[in-house]
Amino acid sequence: MTLQDMDTVARTVEILTPGPLATVQDLGRPGWSHLGVSRSGAADTTSLTLANRLVGNPEDAAGLEITFGGLRARLRLRRPDGTPATGYLALTGAPCPATVNGRPAALDAPVPVRDGDVLSLGMPSSGLRTYLAVRGGLTPPPALGSRATDLLSGTGPAPLRAGDTLPLGDPTHPMPGVDHAPRSAPPTEFLLRVWPGPRDDWFEEPSLKTFFTTRWEATSKSNRIGIRLAGPALRRCRTGELPAEGMVRGALQVPPNGLPVLFLTDHPVTGGYPVIGVVHEDDLPLAGQIPPGAGIRFSAAR
Amino acid sequence: MTTPLRGVRRAGSAALLAELADLADVLALRAALERERPEGVRELVAAARTLLVTYDPAVTGQDRLSRTVAERAAALPEQGGPATQETDYDTLVVPVRYDGPDLADVAELTGRTVREVIDRHTAPLYTVAFAGFMPGFGYLVGTDPVLHLPRRSEPRTAVPAGSVAVAGGFTGVYPRSSPGGWQLLGSTDVPLWDEDRTPPALLVPGRTVRFEETT
Known part of the structure; x- marks a missing residue:
């Protein structure tokens, strides 16, 4: 075994239990929409970049996006000569009970870890997606310049399974002087700013009003591609088909049943149903934390 | 001066949707914006009658970019020009076994023989729109x-x-198995998507394509 082989074996994250859904995510692969691939990447980019900063990683380093908690993973941190080493991890996003070797681990803070330590996550008390960054960043092979898992296109690493081993990179930046970056937990009711259009004129005036006055509910038929909303069916004032057109992250597309779908990070590049409004870019990380059953209200962006 | 632009609509805080009369105008506007990208433009997504332009809101804005798009559209030659763009690619020849499950239905729908359907599908020079x-x-x-x-x-x-397959005036090839509603004329073994190659797609916008009958 060469020194380099030992090095790649020596620094890994072993997935013992992925929980309901754990994927590798970075900030995605912009620039491929014209070939039918959307950006993908972390659903809550604010939380991923914070986790990376807390362990001295570049903001776009790959970490784990853990949906509904439930993950258990072992850290392998060895020097090239095989002797045990130490490192850091950080957990951000949906707050969940977390332990390292049975001892409580702080959230939104760098957590020192040693070779062989086991991280265990419980269920989040609010929000949906917890982010794990490990000092050095996860380094599975990139696809189209990114390590993000895109559940729509199948690009990037597959969703994680028990027994998967993810290599860690070498630290490139010094540890920050920050020991805690407290954030408010995700709410139970989400307020998102929405720009009307581009196809708001496909809907009856009362339905446009309904859209902004309703407390919508996120259904369980939701994922990284989109959140299906439950509420009053919106009525179109036009019949006929819309030729497929480009879709953006945050678009609220309304299929014939009148119930909007809020497109998240793995959204299709084009779609054939009218988009009544688009969530403000700054509110998209928050939208990535909406769990099934949560209430959602939309306010008009300006 | 006439412009092919039918309107510009806001698509959130970081994108606009340009509406055009037809696909040829969409492709001409896309080519014009690609030749000289306006500052802050991230991606261009062409579709049948629209061009989605996404941008960095820290660099440009809805009003400014709308004006630029309108200017570029107004400067396009009349008739939008040909759908074919200049690309670095030669014509892609795709060998096709015309044995699709919808071939007989297509012949019946069009009132032609299967032979004529195949001949009509292999005759044209196609362009990836x-x-x-x-x-x-x-x-x-x-x-x-x-x-x-x-x-x-x-x-x-x-x-x-x-x-x-064909549908809605287009021809398409499914790179991998998926649900779909197009009329299936045949099949090919050409690998259309390979993430280990650059670019990963063989059917890049602007490339010309011929279908060749094989058995």
Whole structure:
């Protein structure tokens, strides 16, 4: 075994239990929409970049996006000569009970870890997606310049399974002087700013009003591609088909049943149903934390 | 001066949707914006009648970019020009076995023989207009008007990878198995999507394509 082989074996994250859904995510692969691939990447980019900063990683380093908690993973941190080493991890996003070797681990803070330590996550008390960054960043092979898992296109690493081993990179930046970056937990009711259009004129005036006055509910038929909303069916004032057109992250597309779908990070590049409004870019990380059953209200962006 | 631009609509805080009269105008505007990218533009997503322009809101804004798009559209030559763009690619020849499950239906729908359907599908020089639906799926223009057919009324739950199909005036090839409603004329073994290659898609917008009958 060469020194380099030992090095790649020596620094890994072993997935013992992925929980309901754990994927590798970075900030995605912009620039491929014209070939039918959307950006993908972390659903809550604010939380991923914070986790990376807390362990001295570049903001776009790959970490784990853990949906509904439930993950258990072992850290392998060895020097090239095989002797045990130490490192850091950080957990951000949906707050969940977390332990390292049975001892409580702080959230939104760098957590020192040693070779062989086991991280265990419980269920989040609010929000949906917890982010794990490990000092050095996860380094599975990139696809189209990114390590993000895109559940729509199948690009990037597959969703994680028990027994998967993810290599860690070498630290490139010094540890920050920050020991805690407290954030408010995700709410139970989400307020998102929405720009009307581009196809708001496909809907009856009362339905446009309904859209902004309703407390919508996120259904369980939701994922990284989109959140299906439950509420009053919106009525179109036009019949006929819309030729497929480009879709953006945050678009609220309304299929014939009148119930909007809020497109998240793995959204299709084009779609054939009218988009009544688009969530403000700054509110998209928050939208990535909406769990099934949560209430959602939309306010008009300006 | 006339402009092919029918309108510009806001698509959130970081994108606009330019509406055009037809696909040729969409492709001409896309080519014009690609030749000289306005500051802050991130991506251009062409579709049948629209061009989605996404941008960095820290660099440019809705009003400014709308004006630029309108200026570029007004400066396009009349008639939008040909759908074919200049690209670095030669014509892609795709060998097709014309044995698709919808071939007989298509012959019946069009009132032609199967032989004539195949001849009409292999005759034209196609151009990849835009991509979408799934990675590597190109919407090809140039299909013989006789073969301009609607989608099937009941989409299939699984269209096999490599299926060559027509719908809505376009020809397309499924890079991998997926649900789909297009009329399946045949199949090819050409790998259309390979993430280990650059670019990963063979059907890149602007490339010309011929279909060749094989057995």
